[in-house]
Amino acid sequence: MNQERVHTASPDFIAQANIKPDDYRRMYRESIENPDAFWTNVAKRLDWYRFPTDIRDVSYRPDDLHVRWYQDGRINASVNCLDRHLAARGDKTAIIWEGDDPSKSERISYRDLHARVCRLANALRNLGVKKGDFVVIYLPMIPEAAVAMLACARIGAPHCVVFGGFSPDSLGTRIADCSPKVIITADEGLRGGRPVALKANVDKALQRPDTHTVETVVVVRHTGNPVNMQSPRDRWYDTLVEGQPAVCEPEVMDAEDPLFILHTSGSTGKPKGVLHTTGGYLVHTSFTHEVIFDLKEDDVYWCTADVGWVTGHSYIVYGPLANGATTVIFEGVPNYPDFSRFWQVVDKHQVTIFYTAPTAIRALMREGEAPVAKTSRASLRLLGSVGEPINPEAWEWYHRVVGEGRCPIVDTWWQTENGGILISAIPGAIPQKPGSATLPFFGVEPAIVDNEGKVLEGVAEGNLVILSSWPGQFRTVYGDPKRYKDYFTTYPGTYFSGDGCRRDADGYYWITGRVDDVINVSGHRMGTAEVESALVAHPRVAEAAVVGFPHDIKGQGIYAYVTLNAGEQPSEELRRELVAWVRKEIGPIATPDHLQWAAAMPKTRSGKIMRRILRKIAENAPEQLGDTTTLADPSVVQTLVNERLVR
Numbered sequence: 001m002n003q004e005r006v007h008t009a010s011p012d013f014i015a016q017a018n019i020k021p022d023d024y025r026r027m028y029r030e031s032i033e034n035p036d037a038f039w040t041n042v043a044k045r046l047d048w049y050r051f052p053t054d055i056r057d058v059s060y061r062p063d064d065l066h067v068r069w070y071q072d073g074r075i076n077a078s079v080n081c082l083d084r085h086l087a088a089r090g091d092k093t094a095i096i097w098e099g100d101d102p103s104k105s106e107r108i109s110y111r112d113l114h115a116r117v118c119r120l121a122n123a124l125r126n127l128g129v130k131k132g133d134f135v136v137i138y139l140p141m142i143p144e145a146a147v148a149m150l151a152c153a154r155i156g157a158p159h160c161v162v163f164g165g166f167s168p169d170s171l172g173t174r175i176a177d178c179s180p181k182v183i184i185t186a187d188e189g190l191r192g193g194r195p196v197a198l199k200a201n202v203d204k205a206l207q208r209p210d211t212h213t214v215e216t217v218v219v220v221r222h223t224g225n226p227v228n229m230q231s232p233r234d235r236w237y238d239t240l241v242e243g244q245p246a247v248c249e250p251e252v253m254d255a256e257d258p259l260f261i262l263h264t265s266g267s268t269g270k271p272k273g274v275l276h277t278t279g280g281y282l283v284h285t286s287f288t289h290e291v292i293f294d295l296k297e298d299d300v301y302w303c304t305a306d307v308g309w310v311t312g313h314s315y316i317v318y319g320p321l322a323n324g325a326t327t328v329i330f331e332g333v334p335n336y337p338d339f340s341r342f343w344q345v346v347d348k349h350q351v352t353i354f355y356t357a358p359t360a361i362r363a364l365m366r367e368g369e370a371p372v373a374k375t376s377r378a379s380l381r382l383l384g385s386v387g388e389p390i391n392p393e394a395w396e397w398y399h400r401v402v403g404e405g406r407c408p409i410v411d412t413w414w415q416t417e418n419g420g421i422l423i424s425a426i427p428g429a430i431p432q433k434p435g436s437a438t439l440p441f442f443g444v445e446p447a448i449v450d451n452e453g454k455v456l457e458g459v460a461e462g463n464l465v466i467l468s469s470w471p472g473q474f475r476t477v478y479g480d481p482k483r484y485k486d487y488f489t490t491y492p493g494t495y496f497s498g499d500g501c502r503r504d505a506d507g508y509y510w511i512t513g514r515v516d517d518v519i520n521v522s523g524h525r526m527g528t529a530e531v532e533s534a535l536v537a538h539p540r541v542a543e544a545a546v547v548g549f550p551h552d553i554k555g556q557g558i559y560a561y562v563t564l565n566a567g568e569q570p571s572e573e574l575r576r577e578l579v580a581w582v583r584k585e586i587g588p589i590a591t592p593d594h595l596q597w598a599a600a601m602p603k604t605r606s607g608k609i610m611r612r613i614l615r616k617i618a619e620n621a622p623e624q625l626g627d628t629t630t631l632a633d634p635s636v637v638q639t640l641v642n643e644r645l646v647r
């Protein structure tokens with residue numbers, strides 16, 4: 001190992017760690033050599049109505065594709081996150097809520113959380129929600145978000161959480177995809193002091209004909225500002241749960257019954273509803289949460305993600321609560337009221353484990369060390385990173401400035417489809433190299449294949465695939481089995497992640513980013529096709545092509561090339577209008593950073609846009625354009641190069 005760039009946890013950390021250096025290789029070997037025995041043992045961490053004996057039933061063959069774990073087991077996720085903790089941990093804090101407004105926070109015990117979940121679950125049943133019915137959740141980062149997810153889990157109603165930053169149209173598409181009877185939302189969200197019009201967005205989404213299945217909109221009173229309430233459809237959350245019993249008989253679920261769907265972006269088409277089931281998902285998220293975050297009974301654990309993303313599902317709600325941990329739900333943003341906010345919250349609640357995204361670290365790093373240094377952070381003992389590759393400079397800053405050299409960093413690689421972490425350091429057991437997600441978690445068999453699908457051994461670079469299954473793996477793309485199959489047919493017999501990856505001489509994995517038309521903007525995953533279809537929906541746009549480009553803070557930025565309809569003239573005003581249009585169509589996270597006019601696109605003779613060329617222009621690397629002779633009209637390229645917006 002190249003010693004300069006390796007960080008090993010301190011002897012003190014290792015002495016108290018759940019998994020010791022010698023344990024990792026032994027446990028990994030066991031998990032691969034005898035997966036059924038290994039995962040039977042792990043499943044004992046949960047409470048089952050019927051303990052499973054059929055551990056794994058998996059085939060990646062396209063003609064017989066199926067992934068099933070613990071299929072004869074019976075279980076309820078909310079019981080595992082709540083009821084089973086009541087005897088020993090009833091008064092322990094389950095959720096610490098920290099508001100966007102620093103003067104607002106709340107601690108909710110396991111007993112109280114259980115009661116709140118039961119009241120809402122009863123209310124949902126009264127509204128006619130039955131096992132198997134979808135519920136859409138469109139909430140800010142408030143305790144009701146976790147309460148709503150667990151209430152759905154209690155009655156066997158799969159939830160579909162939609163990120164509160166999405167537009168009415170993005171919300172409408174997701175509603176149309178799963179036909180819920182009920183939506184749970186709030187009057188408004190609050191971020192950085194600014195209100196987010198959630199209820200008004202729901203009203204707009206429900207004007208679409210394809211969202212007619214919604215019978216009831218449950219509205220949490222959050223900011224208290226007036227909103228339009230339409231009777232009898234719209235019901236206030238507080239009056240609905242008032243008077244409901246604080247106990248609720250849980251639905252006994254099969255391990256393979258759906259727990260939720262969550263939409264994520266692919267390289268083409270509309271977002272995919274990734275479906276996760278109950279038993280395997282909960283085993284995987286709770287186990288990884290305990291092992292990778294070295295969880296102890298008195299930890300205060302904070303993951304800064306939003307519950308609208310998979311990280312929030314697995315590592316704010318299900319993993320931590322299944323483990324009886326104290327989990328922080330933070331409504332705000334890192335720079336409000338100022339750039340010390342994260343660390344003030346750490347001090348206020350004595351956070352011990354902190355898990356965030358590289359984009360936040362880079363944004364804070366730009367502000368210098370002073371906003372960090374004026375806080376104590378003495379409570380912190382472990383740091384985590386997720387969502388995108390972390391550049392070594394940001395890693396070192398996180399380690400040296402935030403963690404004062406004392407806290408190991410776990411760089412956790414995984415995806416919405418994976419349910420939980422697949423590649424990560426285990427802090428006391430695996431030395432860390434800045435920028436590498438390090439080694440596979442137990443049971444996970446990554447491989448690197450070339451473009452022909454040949455598995456490369458040893459030091460290698462190529463496409464990251466996973467050879468076998470893990471319990472938290474997704475089971476289908478809701479309503480679209482063909483798109484599910486696509487994951488297993490690119491490199492037959494494997495799950496293809498869509499990521500590029502390098503493996504070094506120590507067997508460490510270095511994720512290099514997406515190799516498909518998916519981009520990762522501030523840790524938010526987006527299909528370039530989605531941004532393109534928003535642009536071409538504008539009446540003056542003829543054609544659009546969108547690519548990612550390297551961005552100092554966001555990791556990747558959005559670079560759009562736009563061809564206008566014949567007769568239309570480009571102008572600054574129209575440029576601004578189109579940028580605003582995309583914001584409105586998808587949401588602020590999809591705002592293009594650059595929009596370049598393209599009189600024509602570089603196309604092959606068969607009419608396909610050559611994105612490789614557009615990517616190189618956006619990267620300001622025109623010297624790397626490569627072969628352009630296959631283009632229908634090579635002169636198009638020179639114009640685009642001359643007019644490029646990044647130099």
Ligand code: PRX
Pocket residue numbers: 264309310311385386387388389390411412413414415416417437497498499511513514520523524525
């Ligand atoms: O490109 C990888 C990147 O995020 C993608 C998955 O995005 P999403 O499904 O939204 O889930 C994000 C949170 C789990 C991956 O294909 N990614 C995620 N974590 C890392 C990462 N890239 C590098 N290092 C990571 N730790």
